[in-house]
Amino acid sequence: MEHTYYGFRNCVGAYFEMPTSDARRILPAHLQPAELQHSRSIFAVTCFEFSESMVGAYNEVVLSIVVPPLVQPGKPLPKAGFHPFMVATTSAASRQHAIERWHLPHYMKDLEISFTPTDGKMAVGVRDDGQPVLSLVVTDHDYEPAKNLYNCFMTDEGGRFKANLYMEGPHSEHEEEGGSLELHPHPMTAALTLADVGTVPFREEWYRKGMQTFEPLEQL
Numbered sequence: 001m002e003h004t005y006y007g008f009r010n011c012v013g014a015y016f017e018m019p020t021s022d023a024r025r026i027l028p029a030h031l032q033p034a035e036l037q038h039s040r041s042i043f044a045v046t047c048f049e050f051s052e053s054m055v056g057a058y059n060e061v062v063l064s065i066v067v068p069p070l071v072q073p074g075k076p077l078p079k080a081g082f083h084p085f086m087v088a089t090t091s092a093a094s095r096q097h098a099i100e101r102w103h104l105p106h107y108m109k110d111l112e113i114s115f116t117p118t119d120g121k122m123a124v125g126v127r128d129d130g131q132p133v134l135s136l137v138v139t140d141h142d143y144e145p146a147k148n149l150y151n152c153f154m155t156d157e158g159g160r161f162k163a164n165l166y167m168e169g170p171h172s173e174h175e176e177e178g179g180s181l182e183l184h185p186h187p188m189t190a191a192l193t194l195a196d197v198g199t200v201p202f203r204e205e206w207y208r209k210g211m212q213t214f215e216p217l218e219q220l
Contacts, residue, residue, distance in 0.1 A: 004101065006053045006212040010115055011167065012122045012138040013046035014179050014201035015066065019193060023065045026085050026191050028155040030220075034066045034081070036202070042066035043197055044082060045136050045181060047124040048212070049115050055093040059113035061126050061134070062087050063188065069151040070162065078164075081151040086188050088113070088126065088133075102217065103154040103161050107188050121178075122206065126188075133186045138204045139178035146171035146207075153220075160220040169210015179204045 023033035023041035033041035044064040051057050063086040069078035088107045089095050098104045112127040120140050126133040147168040154161045179201045183194050 002216070004054070004214040006048075006214075007051045007210075008169075008207070008212060009049040009051050009209055010117075010122060011046065011048050011169075011205075011207040011210070011212070012124060012136070013044060013205045014136060014138055014181065015203045016043045016045070016181055016198035016201055017041075018043040018065075018198070019196045022191070022193055022196070027065055027067065027083055028160070030155075030160060031065075031067045031083055031153055034068055043192070044080075045134070046082075047113070047115070047136060050094075051209075053094070053097075055091065055097045058089050058091040058094040059115065060087065060089045060094065061111075061113055061124070067153060075164070076149045078149045078151045081153060083153045083155075085191060088188060102152070102163060102214070103156045103158060105154075105156070128186060131186075132182075132184045133188055134184065135180075135182040137180045138201075138206055139174075139176065140206050141172045141174035141176065141204075143170040143172045143206075143208065145169075162218045162220055164215040164218075166213045166215075167207055167210065168213065170208040172206040173203065175203050177201065 017040045020041040046062045048060045064082040064084045067081040069081035088111045095106045114125045116123045124136045152163045
C-alpha cells in the first residue's frame with residue numbers, strides 16, 4: 001500500500017482527563033493508557049473537516065484513548081499514540097474506506113458534524129437525527145508551520161495494527177484551558193463514564209488548512 005493523503009480545512013482536537021479504570025477496560029490487552037497522574041488517563045477528541053480524499057469531502061470525529069507511542073529508529077519522536085475506539089463520519093463511503101483500509105471502529109450511521117468558527121474559537125457539534133452527541137470547543141493560540149508524527153493503533157478480528165500518520169499545516173497548541181467538552185448519552189459515548197470525563201481540556205490543538213498523510217499499515 002502506498003501513502004494515503006487527506007486534505008483538510010481544519011482539524012481541532014483536545015485532551016481531557018478520564019478514569020484509568022475506563023481506559024483499561026476500553027483498550028485491548030496489549031496497550032496501556034498514558035496516565036496524567038495515578039488513576040487518571042487521557043481521553044482525546046479529534047475532529048476533521050476533510051476537503052479532499054479518495055472518497056471525497058466529509059467530516060469526521062474520532063474518540064481515542066491516548067497510549068504511549070512506539071519509538072522507531074530513523075523516525076521522528078511521535079507526539080502521541082492513539083487508540084481510536086469510536087469514529088463517526090458524515091458519509092457511508094468514508095466509513096467503508098476507513099474500515100477496510102485502517103481497521104477503524106465506526107458508528108455505522110451518517111451523523112451531522114458541524115464546524116462553526118468564531119473569533120479565536122472553533123465549535124464542533126455532533127448530532128444524530130437532531131439529538132446531541134457531543135459539543136467540542138477549541139481555542140486557538142500562536143500558529144507555527146508543523147509536520148508532526150502520531151501513532152494510531154487499531155485492533156479487530158483481523159489482528160493488531162499500527163499506522164504512522166503525519167499532520168502538516170499551520171499548528172496551534174496550548175494549555176490555556178479555554179475550550180470545553182459536553183458529552184451526551186449515545187452509543188458513541190457508551191464506553192465512557194460520562195460524569196468522570198473532564199469538561200475542560202488540559203491541552204488543545206488546531207491545525208488549519210493542511211494535509212494528513214498515512215504511511216502504509218503495519219501488522220503488529
